[in-house]
Amino acid sequence: MPTSPVLPKLVGQRVKRREDPRLIQGRATYVDDVALVGMQHVAFKRSDVAHGRIRKIDTTAAAGMDGVEAVYTGADIAKILPPMPIGTPFPSPEHRAVAVDTVRFTGEPVAVVVARDRYVAKDAADAILVDIDPLPAVVDVEQAMTGKPTVIHPDFANNLAVALVPGGTGVTPDGKVDDSALNAAFANAEVVISQRMVNHRLAPSAIEPRGVVAHYEPGKGTMTIWSSTQNPHILRTFIAALNGLGQDQVRAIAPEVGGGFGCKINIYAEEYVCSAISKALGVPVKWNEDRSEAFVATTHGRDIVAYVDLAAKRDGTVLGLRMKLIADIGAYNMLLTAAIPTLTQMMANATYNIPAVRSTLTEVFTNKTPTDAYRGAGRPEATYFVERAMDMLARKLKMDPADVRRKNFIQPHQFPFATQVGAVYDSGDYGKALDLALKNANWEQLNKDRDAARAQGRLVGLGLSMYVEVCGLGPSAALPTGGWEHAQVTVERDGRISATTGASPHGQGNETTFAQMLADQFGVPLEHVTILHGDTGVVKQGIGTFGSRSQAVGGTAIHLAGGKVKSKMAKFAAALMEASEEDLVFENGTIGVKGAPASAKPFASVAAYAYVPVPLPAGMEPGLSDEAFWEPTNNTYPFGCHISMIEIDRDTGEPTLLKLVAIDDAGTLINPLIVEGQIHGGLAQGVGQAMIEEVVYGDDGQLLTGSFMDYALPRAIDFPRFELDATVTPTPVNPLGAKGVGEAGTLGSTPCIVSAVVDALSEFGVTHVDMMLRPEKLWRIIQGQGAAQGGRQ
Amino acid sequence: MAKIAVTVNGKRRQADVEPRLLLVHFLREHLRLTGTHVGCDTTQCGACTVLVDGRSAKSCTMFAVQADGSEITTIEGLATEGKLHPLQEAFWEEHGLQCGFCTPGMIMTAVTLLADHPKPSEQQIRDGIAGNFCRCTGYQHIVNAIQRASNAPER
Numbered sequence: 001m002p003t004s005p006v007l008p009k010l011v012g013q014r015v016k017r018r019e020d021p022r023l024i025q026g027r028a029t030y031v032d033d034v035a036l037v038g039m040q041h042v043a044f045k046r047s048d049v050a051h052g053r054i055r056k057i058d059t060t061a062a063a064g065m066d067g068v069e070a071v072y073t074g075a076d077i078a079k080i081l082p083p084m085p086i087g088t089p090f091p092s093p094e095h096r097a098v099a100v101d102t103v104r105f106t107g108e109p110v111a112v113v114v115a116r117d118r119y120v121a122k123d124a125a126d127a128i129l130v131d132i133d134p135l136p137a138v139v140d141v142e143q144a145m146t147g148k149p150t151v152i153h154p155d156f157a158n159n160l161a162v163a164l165v166p167g168g169t170g171v172t173p174d175g176k177v178d179d180s181a182l183n184a185a186f187a188n189a190e191v192v193i194s195q196r197m198v199n200h201r202l203a204p205s206a207i208e209p210r211g212v213v214a215h216y217e218p219g220k221g222t223m224t225i226w227s228s229t230q231n232p233h234i235l236r237t238f239i240a241a242l243n244g245l246g247q248d249q250v251r252a253i254a255p256e257v258g259g260g261f262g263c264k265i266n267i268y269a270e271e272y273v274c275s276a277i278s279k280a281l282g283v284p285v286k287w288n289e290d291r292s293e294a295f296v297a298t299t300h301g302r303d304i305v306a307y308v309d310l311a312a313k314r315d316g317t318v319l320g321l322r323m324k325l326i327a328d329i330g331a332y333n334m335l336l337t338a339a340i341p342t343l344t345q346m347m348a349n350a351t352y353n354i355p356a357v358r359s360t361l362t363e364v365f366t367n368k369t370p371t372d373a374y375r376g377a378g379r380p381e382a383t384y385f386v387e388r389a390m391d392m393l394a395r396k397l398k399m400d401p402a403d404v405r406r407k408n409f410i411q412p413h414q415f416p417f418a419t420q421v422g423a424v425y426d427s428g429d430y431g432k433a434l435d436l437a438l439k440n441a442n443w444e445q446l447n448k449d450r451d452a453a454r455a456q457g458r459l460v461g462l463g464l465s466m467y468v469e470v471c472g473l474g475p476s477a478a479l480p481t482g483g484w485e486h487a488q489v490t491v492e493r494d495g496r497i498s499a500t501t502g503a504s505p506h507g508q509g510n511e512t513t514f515a516q517m518l519a520d521q522f523g524v525p526l527e528h529v530t531i532l533h534g535d536t537g538v539v540k541q542g543i544g545t546f547g548s549r550s551q552a553v554g555g556t557a558i559h560l561a562g563g564k565v566k567s568k569m570a571k572f573a574a575a576l577m578e579a580s581e582e583d584l585v586f587e588n589g590t591i592g593v594k595g596a597p598a599s600a601k602p603f604a605s606v607a608a609y610a611y612v613p614v615p616l617p618a619g620m621e622p623g624l625s626d627e628a629f630w631e632p633t634n635n636t637y638p639f640g641c642h643i644s645m646i647e648i649d650r651d652t653g654e655p656t657l658l659k660l661v662a663i664d665d666a667g668t669l670i671n672p673l674i675v676e677g678q679i680h681g682g683l684a685q686g687v688g689q690a691m692i693e694e695v696v697y698g699d700d701g702q703l704l705t706g707s708f709m710d711y712a713l714p715r716a717i718d719f720p721r722f723e724l725d726a727t728v729t730p731t732p733v734n735p736l737g738a739k740g741v742g743e744a745g746t747l748g749s750t751p752c753i754v755s756a757v758v759d760a761l762s763e764f765g766v767t768h769v770d771m772m773l774r775p776e777k778l779w780r781i782i783q784g785q786g787a788a789q790g791g792r793q
Numbered sequence: 794m795a796k797i798a799v800t801v802n803g804k805r806r807q808a809d810v811e812p813r814l815l816l817v818h819f820l821r822e823h824l825r826l827t828g829t830h831v832g833c834d835t836t837q838c839g840a841c842t843v844l845v846d847g848r849s850a851k852s853c854t855m856f857a858v859q860a861d862g863s864e865i866t867t868i869e870g871l872a873t874e875g876k877l878h879p880l881q882e883a884f885w886e887e888h889g890l891q892c893g894f895c896t897p898g899m900i901m902t903a904v905t906l907l908a909d910h911p912k913p914s915e916q917q918i919r920d921g922i923a924g925n926f927c928r929c930t931g932y933q934h935i936v937n938a939i940q941r942a943s944n945a946p947e948r
Contacts, residue, residue: 016885023893024881026828026868030894033827118818119811207832207840207928208894258830258894259928291833507891507929673888677934681891684931708837708926716919716932745931 007588010516010526014673017512018526028256031211031228032288039213040069042274042287043121045111045128046296047103050139050367050701051152052132054101057111062124067116070281071124072273074098074110081276082242084269087234087480090162090338093153093365097269103132104152104331105367106703107296109269114277114285137367137701141305141328145364152331152365161329162338162363167345169356169420185320185356189311193392198770199381199750201303201328201695202688203711204374206506208258209289210298212271214278216243223279224251224537227271230260231544232504234335234481236536238267239275254534257506261685262373263298264506265546266335270297295706300695301374303328304341304381310389311356316399316407320356323348323385327363330370336377337370338363343378343470349419350386351430351466351639352408357420367701373546375685376746379469384771387465387751391758392767401464401755402438406431416634416732423470425637426731426739430466433663433727437464437641440725441661446645450759459648459782460658461760465641465752471740472636472733473547484631485549486541487557489518489565491624493611495589495604497522497529499561502542503554504534508742509674510550514558516670517736521562522569523586524603540627548740551670552636556734560628569624572610575617577601636731636739640664642683642748646756653779655757657687657720662748665727667739675741676724682745683722688714689746690753694772797861801826802870810857817841819857820867828868828897832926839925842898843867849905851898851924868897871904879945880904880938889938891929899925903939912943 022028059071077098084095098109111128115121136149138159143149147158170178186192206228213226223245229235229252236252243250257264270287278285289297304327311320327341341361348359394404409430410417417425437443446462453460476483486502497518503510515529532538545554570581573591577584583594592600610624645659662683669675692712696704705711730737750771757773758766764781794809801824808823820826820843831853832840841853844866871878880900883889890896899922906913906921913921918939919932927935 017888019893020885020890023890023896024868024877024884024900025872026826026897028893029827030830032821032831035822035825117822119813205928206892206894207838207926208830208892209832256894257892258832259892261928291835291838507893509891677888677891677930680931680933681929682931685928707835708833709835713837713926713928715923715926716936717923719932721915721936722931722933 007523007525009520011520011670013671015512015516015526015671016673017509018515019509019511030208030256030258031213031226034213034226034255036213036215036284039284039286040114040116041118041121042277042285043113043118043125044109044270045113045125045130047099047108047110047132048106049103049132049134050106050137052103052134054099054103054110054130054132056131058129059111062113062127065120065124065127067120068124069114072098072112074100077112077273077276080280081272084272085238085241086333087335088339089480090333092333093155095332097272105369106701107369112273112277114281118288139366139697139699139701141326141364141366144366145326145362152367156365159365160362161333161365162361165361166358167361167421168348168358181356182320182322182358186311189319190314191312191393191396193310193389193396195308195389195392195768197306197308197385197388197768199302199304199384200771202301202374202693203295203695204261204263204298204301205713206259206261206263209291209294210264210268210270211288212274213284213286214274215284216279216282218282222249222251223275224253225271225275226253226255228257228264229254230257230264230504230506230546232534232536233502233542234544235267235271239271242272243275243279251537254504260506261375262301262377262546265544266299266372292707295711296369296703299334299372300330300369301371302381303371304344306385308385308389310393312393314397316393316397316404318352318354318408321348321354321386323359325359325361327361328366328368329363330366330368332370334370334372337372340371340373340378344381346421346423347379347382347468347470348386348421349423350383351410351468353410354408354420359421368697375682376743379743380686380746380750383465383467383747384751388754388768391751391755395767402434402443405434405466424634425468426634426733427729428468428637428639429727429729430639433639433641433665434466436725436727437643437661437663440663440723441643450645459650459760461646461756461758463644463646463752463754463756463759465748465755467747468637468639469743469747470635471548471638471743472552472632473549474635475632481543484629485543485553485557486627486629487554487561488540488625488627489558489561491565491569491607493608495607497524498532499529499558500532500539501554501558502539502544503550504542504545505550506545508545508550509671510554513551513670513674514555517555517559518562521566522603524589548742551738552734552740553630553632555670555738556736557628557630559736560630561626564626564628565624568626569606569610571617571620572613573601573606576606576609632733634733636667636733638664638666638739638741638744640744640748642752644752644756646753646760648757648760648778650782653775653782655691655773655778657691657753659720660687660749661723662745663725663727664741664744665729666741666744667730668728668737669726670738678741679724679745680722682743683749684714684719686746686749687719687753690750690771691773692718795858797858799860800864802866812856812858814857815853816855816857816860817852820852826867826869830894830897832894837926839902840895840898842901842925844901844904849902868901871900880942883938883942883945887934887938887941889930889935895925895927899927899935903942906939907943913939
């Protein structure tokens with residue numbers, strides 16, 4: 001009998017990551033580390049005008065520089081590249097990767113240089129002379145939707161990309177609207193909260209800027225493209241289509257990717273342009289984004305104005321919610337731009353059983369960098385609007401903010417719960433998460449501490465927020481790319497296991513979590529499992545990593561493919577051991593008969609037999625490899641509760657976050673260590689949004705926050721130690737019970753911080769303050785200049 | 794072009810470089826030491842941090858010619874004889890990284906931080922890495938990692 005150590009079960013354990021050895025030694029390969037023989041470097045000349053007509057582009061000086069291989073204007077690129085497609089079924093204006101006659105945001109490419117090295121390429125880009133006749137810049141979103149000061153795309157009257165799409169109670173699938181239930185809710189209300197709120201624009205700011213290497217090989221007629229992307233398979237689809245190639249002729253590689261946060265889902269102008277230029281010139285080309293380019297050229301996130309009306313009874317029962325959403329989507333529709341605010345619309349019900357809900361969505365073009373997904377993507381906005389309104393209700397009724405929430409929760413027995421806005425929540429126990437948050441924060445004591453601090457004249461406040469998000473995106477009906485994920489699991493001839501996943505990680509740790517699952521499934525050591533990803537030449541099919549889907553969708557595909565291979569391996573083992581498959585156990589690197597450990601065969605010897613099957617069992621094919629496409633039947637709906645304590649300096653208005661308690665329920669956790677890291681990161685981005693991060697444009701459409709000197713990316717000194725805990729409510733949507741956790745931290749954090757600031761400033765009669773909470777804004781309130789920040793009550 | 798001679802990770806290197814060549818590009822593109830990263834163009838992010846004569850420095854804000862005669866250590870040179878530096882071990886143990894892009898710079902900054910403060914308080918750690926951005930971790934596990942390394946027996 002082979003002697004093997006007893007292997008611990010790994011799922012649910014804090015297993016340290018298998019990705020890390022290469023990363024901590026500087027041995028990983030990011031896009032900018034890729035160097036090919038004969039590679040040329042690309043630089044983009046970008047518009048420094050927000051809106052204008054291109055009169056003339058003079059490339060003479062640039063083209064004549066030593067080391068310059070080629071210079072392209074927009075008109076030149078248009079000859080080798082069709083307009084850029086989008087990934088949503090919304091109408092969209094024509095969008096050229098390089099502007100041809102009109103520029104519509106500062107940073108839009110107007111010309112491209114190809115040169116010997118990056119220094120020469122940039123010198124040459126600087127030498128291009130661009131003459132633009134400025135047009136009025138469309139900056140204010142609510143002015144823009146009246147067509148003022150001008151219309152950006154002639155076919156989109158009043159700059160409306162999506163006009164007043166209603167959702168919720170009384171709205172039929174064909175768009176007919178019956179207002180009676182909603183009107184009744186407001187007619188019966190004893191108290192109404194009405195507030196305009198802004199969820200402002202952010203720069204995703206992955207620390208690795210974007211980058212591309214495109215290599216078209218004329219002899220083979222194939223293209224290989226390396227890109228810092230979250231979804232190489234989607235990239236392959238679009239790169240093939242725009243270059244007139246088949247998907248079999250394009251290989252897309254996401255090597256090590258230095259963070260994504262949603263902004264690396266989109267397929268960008270630079271990816272298309274580099275691929276087309278490589279094809280035109282027959283040489284490999286590389287482009288790497290500068291940070292200052294990233295601020296204008298990489299999609300922004302959020303930027304939604306909401307008019308929120310909440311109808312309630314005096315005991316805190318919510319009767320109805322109206323939410324009018326206006327999204328500033330910037331100058332163009334990108335891959336998912338138009339779809340992001342629909343997630344805000346879809347999550348208007350929040351964690352509450354609100355009998356009448358109406359959320360209406362308008363999306364508006366402005367002369368700004370386009371928006372697209374940013375961590376949370378639509379759900380933090382919904383959470384912010386509803387949770388702030390709930391907090392205003394609690395203040396107005398002088399109720400504890402926890403009590404108002406509890407009074408309106410969807411109850412555990414009501415799941416699956418069909419909301420008024422079309423979501424079907426899978427599972428939840430919101431009261432449990434709230435209770436644990438109150439306990440961990442020591443809510444009663446915290447209230448006493450706040451009151452004691454106030455008695456000393458300090459401005460201290462508490463905030464509480466629930467959240468529910470839509471994750472595990474998603475059924476194919478909801479995603480034009482397909483909503484499944486793919487995995488292929490192979491037990492190799494030596495008994496080691498390799499698996500490919502279409503989930504393409506950039507920090508999420510799939511190489512570890514998926515290996516934990518397979519090691520447990522096959523009863524082998526973690527070290528014997530390798531997870532491959534991020535290369536369409538290796539991973540046959542895939543969708544990618546976004547919408548907190550890696551574990552819930554990609555992990556399930558791994559589990560199912562593993563199950564298929566395991567069952568085939570059991571057949572081989574049964575033949576070898578003359579046993580029944582049902583009696584076999586896979587454990588400790590062996591396959592044996594239950595209750596007869598002496599009979600166990602080494603896992604590797606069964607694998608070897610499967611590849612040289614003499615004799616071949618009847619009806620079997622050799623080999624141990626199989627795949628699974630997992631198509632979920634629904635999204636998952638993780639939830640939680642966040643509590644914060646804030647102090648504001650009375651003299652300077654500077655807010656300090658003293659405490660942040662987070663309870664997150666992501667269903668089953670595969671690796672709690674990795675989950676903690678994901679929540680920390682999400683919280684940091686939520687705190688960042690609330691307190692220091694903001695993309696600001698001038699009235700002329702110039703980006704005023706175009707570098708890390710102006711855009712405050714959070715540093716280690718900006719945070720207290722986050723206090724985490726979890727409840728576990730598995731989802732019935734997948735066999736793992738996992739819901740997804742990547743975005744959770746960005747949801748509850750912003751409203752709980754703003755509510756804490758409003759609480760801290762309550763002595764000044766303030767009922768609402770919009771993010772970001774810059775000290776000047778708070779100082780003005782303290783100085784009595786802040787009435788405009790208050791509610792309209 | 795200017796002639797420079799530097800010692801990088803214990804190996805003497807000579808090169809002719811453009812006077813405007815940044816040290817980080819010299820390391821990455823001339824020596825192919827690509828573990829040092831570039832995350833911004835305004836010296837905020839710290840992804841490019843290396844040791845110049847034993848002290849952490851942002852290599853995007855130095856010309857290669859300014860490093861002439863210096864001794865430089867990059868992330869690739871931190872492990873000795875195949876043994877991870879205690880900071881590398883600690884970042885691994887404490888899950889102090891996710892995408893890993895900021896990690897080399899973060900670790901090189903922490904080397905100097907621990908040289909200056911062998912037993913740092915949490916606040917000293919947070920202050921000490923305030924010149925290095927991480928967008929993934931929220932810094933908490935990085936703080937834990939540096940604390941752990943400060944308790945390592947041999948450093």
